[in-house]
Amino acid sequence: MATLPLSYPMSGGDGPHSYVRNSSYQKAAIDSVKEKTKEAISKILDFHNQPFKGEVFRVADFGCSFGQNTFDVVGNIIQTVELKHKQEKTEEEKIKNPKKELEFHVFFNDQPNNDFNTLFKTLPLLLSTRRCFAYGVPSSFYGRVLPRNSIHIGHTSYTLHWLSKAPEDVGDRNSPAWNKDSIQCTSLVGEASNAYRVQFKRDMADFIEARAEELVPGGLMIISGQCLPDDVSMVSTWKGVVIDMIGDCLFDMAKSGVTREEMVESFNLPIYFPNTSELEEVIEQNGCFRIEIMEEVKHPMEDETLSNDFIVSKFRAIFHGVIEEHFGGGLIDELFGRFAKKLTSYPVDFKKCRKDMQYFIVLKRYVF
């Protein structure tokens, strides 16, 4: 695709380093919003006051990756909608079509290099029966990927901190935003941080704009993910500490000659945790959605001291693709071996770290 943003899929298959086996942190987060999602749909979705013809209900999971998490999310949405639909059937409808049930179409969206083969081969029964049709949509969600005015509920979980790309300036030796000593903007001030912020706002605006086109008026967009309270900087969180530590390992490897220093200097993670106010601002600027819910969610593992093994596996599964893209595949084992050792020598002091924030947002597409 000509305009395809960079894309770093989660580790495919189901081997020991795969995303499937190392996404329990994400799963815990998804579980924590399961009930909230049910409540929101029950309360906010309106079968009677939106252009909804009542035969086919369309659900999309943007940036679905693969594995059980997306199936759980979509299954939860379908079951909630189904129940609500049965409960709210008018007496007239009940007499006219006593047996008529909703038909669901589920669109699984992710980058073309996502492991759709695994996704399709593991579709659970609920999503592959004749009443539910599953589609793969291989395209970047920072542009439109679905027909206009077609989706009733859109969903995305823990995807929007992935930028479409690292801001160009931070990798440019001649730019004032050049981000030489870090692989993200965790400890940055000034130009580099600003370049990340601008990139986030642009990407998020594109995401919201595309969804505004795809959702039917009255349709819901459910978003969960991670951000930072307005007074917290990334470097003071445990994730920021860990990202810096991985960066340090890369610089160590450059010193040992495993890679070149320029390679590490020009490497920048396309990741940004916005502050809550930045997030809210972009949504409101779009103007097509009413913010029905925007609240903090406690991550179930938030107060746990995570084991070093857990941290290494989690970050390996997540960063594997983006690191391989820049450095080639040969250095992954050594990098995460070094990272594991460094973590043992300098364990994260979770008590000293500030907390990042998990958010749960439900937007409703205005009926103009």
Add this chain to the structure above:
Amino acid sequence: MATLPLSYPMSGGDGPHSYVRNSSYQKAAIDSVKEKTKEAISKILDFHNQPFKGEVFRVADFGCSFGQNTFDVVGNIIQTVELKHKQEKTEEEKIKNPKKELEFHVFFNDQPNNDFNTLFKTLPLLLSTRRCFAYGVPSSFYGRVLPRNSIHIGHTSYTLHWLSKAPEDVGDRNSPAWNKDSIQCTSLVGEASNAYRVQFKRDMADFIEARAEELVPGGLMIISGQCLPDDVSMVSTWKGVVIDMIGDCLFDMAKSGVTREEMVESFNLPIYFPNTSELEEVIEQNGCFRIEIMEEVKHPMEDETLSNDFIVSKFRAIFHGVIEEHFGGGLIDELFGRFAKKLTSYPVDFKKCRKDMQYFIVLKRYVF
């Protein structure tokens, strides 16, 4: 999927035995109907007398597999529709929306174990721009896989000789249809042949019924594939000869102890080449389609003496999946090694073989 028919995908990836590198016979067939497809769409598709709102045009390729063939087919359809649409724009439309272009949605359908990853990663520019949205639809086309009343042009090439399964009776030692000495019904008479015929009719009827639901009234279904003239039996064609030879190799391997004789006896290819009259009969029985075109097409390689290497590679790429499913993967190399040797000793006498037939069919969904 609970009711998933058996499925034997073409060999994945792009290695030496892959379908991608061994589908030139199919490509030649597809090329031979390219012009016919253009002509049929130009002549038969009616933008003005069908429920077509003129914004989004939906195309589906059923049993698409992966690789260049499906992209060529779909690209050809899109370009033809686009041209016709521009030419037939009314003066009123031209003034009202001078720049408005059709948006295309393309649904690539195949079994969930098709190599969708390769399909999605190799999408050509035409099919991945903002004016054209591509979807993967992982489900058996012997049932409904798409929304009712949604597709404007459906297409399938060289897929319908694959049955949803080999008829159960032919693998059953206690059935009069037990097909002990052959891996298909090439040389069969009586019960086994009849079991294959019944299975074909049932599958083909399911296919046509599902497409009747999915196509919009006035929509076109374009089908090409291979069948047999009414007076020709499979065993007298070169493909029949080759299939019997592969069967003989399997029996040889049972004698050598590489596999067991019962395994070969119970193996039956889920493949059937219908006679033209059988094909026509099933379509007409459905009653939802008018047969606009049903004609013989000359396969460009029809008069060529195909090399043994070509034959071995082609049949390996096609049968790899179905053989592996039954026997496990370990015997493929030896089987096709033996087959190559046997072909050298007993080359196919193409001049003595009767010809099978390539058909090109265009159906139009009745507007009731």
